[in-house]
Amino acid sequence: MRTSNFDAQITAIVFDAEGAIFALGDGSVRFEGGEFSAAHDGAILCAVAHPSGDGVITGGDDGRLIWHRRTDAGVLATSARGQWIDAVDASAESGLIAFSAGKILTVLDAKDAGFRRDFQHEHTVSGVAFEPKGRRIATSTYGGAALWFARIAEQRPTFLKWAGSHTAVTFSPDGTFVVTAMQDSQLHGWRLKDQKNLRMGGYPSKVRAMSFLSNGQLLATSGAQGAVLWPFVGANGPMGREATEIGFDEGSLVALVASQPKHGVLAAGLSDGRVWLADPAGQGLNFLKADRGAPITALAMSADATRVAWADEDGNAGVAEA
Amino acid sequence: MTDKIPVTVLTGYLGAGKTTLLNRILTEDHGKRYAVIVNEFGEIGIDNDLVVGADEDVFEMNNGCVCCTVRGDLIRVVAGLMKRQRPGKPAFDAIIVETTGLADPGPVAQTFFVDEDVKAKTQLDSVTALVDAKHVMARLDDSKEAREQVAFADRIILNKVDLVDEAELVAVEARLRRLNPLAPITRAERANVPLDQVLGLGGFDLGRILDINPEFANPAHGEHGHVHDEHCGHDHHDHDHDHDHAHDHHHGARGHAHEDDIKGISLSLDRPMDGTRFTAWLDRLLGEQGQNILRAKGIIDVNGEDRRLVFQAVHMILEGDLQKPWGANERRWSRAVFIGRELDEAALRAGFEACAA
Numbered sequence: 001m002r003t004s005n006f007d008a009q010i011t012a013i014v015f016d017a018e019g020a021i022f023a024l025g026d027g028s029v030r031f032e033g034g035e036f037s038a039a040h041d042g043a044i045l046c047a048v049a050h051p052s053g054d055g056v057i058t059g060g061d062d063g064r065l066i067w068h069r070r071t072d073a074g075v076l077a078t079s080a081r082g083q084w085i086d087a088v089d090a091s092a093e094s095g096l097i098a099f100s101a102g103k104i105l106t107v108l109d110a111k112d113a114g115f116r117r118d119f120q121h122e123h124t125v126s127g128v129a130f131e132p133k134g135r136r137i138a139t140s141t142y143g144g145a146a147l148w149f150a151r152i153a154e155q156r157p158t159f160l161k162w163a164g165s166h167t168a169v170t171f172s173p174d175g176t177f178v179v180t181a182m183q184d185s186q187l188h189g190w191r192l193k194d195q196k197n198l199r200m201g202g203y204p205s206k207v208r209a210m211s212f213l214s215n216g217q218l219l220a221t222s223g224a225q226g227a228v229l230w231p232f233v234g235a236n237g238p239m240g241r242e243a244t245e246i247g248f249d250e251g252s253l254v255a256l257v258a259s260q261p262k263h264g265v266l267a268a269g270l271s272d273g274r275v276w277l278a279d280p281a282g283q284g285l286n287f288l289k290a291d292r293g294a295p296i297t298a299l300a301m302s303a304d305a306t307r308v309a310w311a312d313e314d315g316n317a318g319v320a321e322a
Numbered sequence: 323m324t325d326k327i328p329v330t331v332l333t334g335y336l337g338a339g340k341t342t343l344l345n346r347i348l349t350e351d352h353g354k355r356y357a358v359i360v361n362e363f364g365e366i367g368i369d370n371d372l373v374v375g376a377d378e379d380v381f382e383m384n385n386g387c388v389c390c391t392v393r394g395d396l397i398r399v400v401a402g403l404m405k406r407q408r409p410g411k412p413a414f415d416a417i418i419v420e421t422t423g424l425a426d427p428g429p430v431a432q433t434f435f436v437d438e439d440v441k442a443k444t445q446l447d448s449v450t451a452l453v454d455a456k457h458v459m460a461r462l463d464d465s466k467e468a469r470e471q472v473a474f475a476d477r478i479i480l481n482k483v484d485l486v487d488e489a490e491l492v493a494v495e496a497r498l499r500r501l502n503p504l505a506p507i508t509r510a511e512r513a514n515v516p517l518d519q520v521l522g523l524g525g526f527d528l529g530r531i532l533d534i535n536p537e538f539a540n541p542a543h544g545e546h547g548h549v550h551d552e553h554c555g556h557d558h559h560d561h562d563h564d565h566d567h568a569h570d571h572h573h574g575a576r577g578h579a580h581e582d583d584i585k586g587i588s589l590s591l592d593r594p595m596d597g598t599r600f601t602a603w604l605d606r607l608l609g610e611q612g613q614n615i616l617r618a619k620g621i622i623d624v625n626g627e628d629r630r631l632v633f634q635a636v637h638m639i640l641e642g643d644l645q646k647p648w649g650a651n652e653r654r655w656s657r658a659v660f661i662g663r664e665l666d667e668a669a670l671r672a673g674f675e676a677c678a679a
Binding site: 007008009011025026042043044045061081083084086102103123124126142163164165183205206314315 | 374404406409411
């Protein structure tokens with residue numbers, strides 16, 4: 001386990017092909033190997049690994065989308081009127097990058113600097129997610145989720161309606177479900193083939209993280225005293241089925257979860273600063289960080305599920321082998 | 323890590339002087355840094371390096387409860403701003419939220435009580451309503467939002483007083499006071515208000531609700547019986563007015579009294595109250611009429627309790643706690659003010675008094 005301390009908040013962590021990358025509230029990016037990039041003028045609000053597997057793409061409150069590599073950094077795009085870039089996603093499959101600023105979703109092509117699509121929403125976009133093949137994009141907003149074709153310039157989105165404020169969005173790994181987190185401490189899902197609604201509630205707190213694992217058969221979320229696991233098996237997904245909870249601890253909340261869809265391990269970061277790893281099919285928790293401290297504010301797992309990185313509210317960060 | 327960041331909300335319609343006031347706050351030599359959330363991003367004329375645009379996106383919660391309505395944009399912007407903060411080296415000391423004249427202050431305030439993330443990091447300090455002495459009467463006549471902003475405020479700044487005469491000011495202040503008997507009115511020209519009358523008021527802080535004086539209900543400037551206190555916010559020699567003359571205006575203002583749909587109702591009782599009965603009454607009142615009650619504050623003398631029970635409410639959101647003990651020579655009495663729409667004063671008074679022990 002390696003730990004470090006930064007004098008700013010760590011707002012996101014991603015793994016690229018080489019290692020962990022920390023994005024900070026002072027606008028800088030710190031690579032696990034010690035490389036440093038300070039291209040933003042303000043806080044980094046969101047980050048995702050570049051589709052090439054080299055480096056990180058960050059969106060900032062300076063309205064800039066920046067690709068940082070260990071050797072250099074460059075601006076990929078800017079938002080209209082410098083609006084905050086709140087959410088970003090990228091697809092290694094299609095090589096596309098999508099980010100939101102205010103009510104606009106923008107799509108870029110990592111291999112074609114001239115490509116840009118801007119899609120307008122009625123409300124501010126809170127989350128952006130590519131479907132697994134990278135050809136469609138889901139956004140979460142007030143009142144539901146919108147589905148866009150990534151490359152088509154003129155289109156009307158399919159709008160998946162559900163009353164309330166949706167704060168984050170994800171696709172199931174097989175591309176058949178879209179799931180959002182909501183302001184009032186619940187999840188909402190749609191089966192895309194018939195837009196059938198899935199209501200997934202019972203959380204004591206807002207859900208900040210959703211992540212699929214075990215070949216897409218489980219959706220893990222934060223927001224409860226344990227990590228909540230929803231079964232996504234068969235055509236009905238979790239409809240009519242119960243969630244399970246692992247690592248229940250009355251004294252803390254699971255603040256964040258991280259996993260990889262093809263692997264069967266789950267990492268959880270707790271409100272009391274601890275971090276654990278578990279195999280939902282097995283027994284027990286493996287504490288990667290057993291010391292209590294400030295709440296965990298960022299958590300990530302490498303693509304091969306062999307490494308986990310975390311950060312807490314006081315700027316402490318660590319990387320451990322799973 | 324750090325203490326909760328205080329948040330001050332500035333309401334007021336276009337032309338009331340909000341931008342001037344904001345710039346005064348931001349440029350005064352106080353050594354503090356402020357983050358400013360404005361309603362229109364890229365708005366010109368605000369002199370600060372941390373200005374963020376919001377959308378006035380009002381989010382109704384899925385449970386359909388109007389009183390849980392929050393401002394989604396504020397949740398998003400506050401979360402983003404907090405990412406700049408770091409232990410020991412804060413990026414800013416306070417947040418100022420500017421709203422448009424069309425904004426409903428309820429959801430703005432409720433955001434700071436309802437959203438768990440916002441609540442964990444920030445604390446609503448106060449709501450200040452800026453009104454323009456020359457146009458406020460017409461605004462109050464034609465705009466529900468203008469009436470609500472005045473009724474909701476912890477402090478009212480009556481700006482541009484140099485553009486109207488004393489008689490008009492008296493009438494304006496009388497009407498503002500009927501809408502909101504809790505908020506001190508500060509007169510200003512070109513928004514020249516001392517900053518300590520806008521920032522750090524603790525309007526929602528139970529520990530600072532020390533004095534509610536419904537019987538005193540200081541008449542407006544120039545009205546007969548007005549007592550100059552620390553809330554006046556002007557030099558007394560500024561307007562050496564004739565009290566007899568003002569007395570006539572007092573009648574004049576009443577004669578043409580504007581009957582607004584919103585008003586403040588002041589209640590008091592000189593006998594101790596039954597704590598259980600009072601709490602049950604207040605809970606039921608807010609449950610049934612919370613949609614119509616914008617603000618409420620009270621200090622209650624509970625039978626058999628040495629400490630005073632202090633409460634404040636925004637619509638249905640109620641906070642109450644036992645605060646400092648009554649002094650040995652202090653007058654022990656209960657008083658409360660409810661500001662809202664279509665409130666039945668007689669019924670409220672009867673309900674309040676029925677809580678006597």
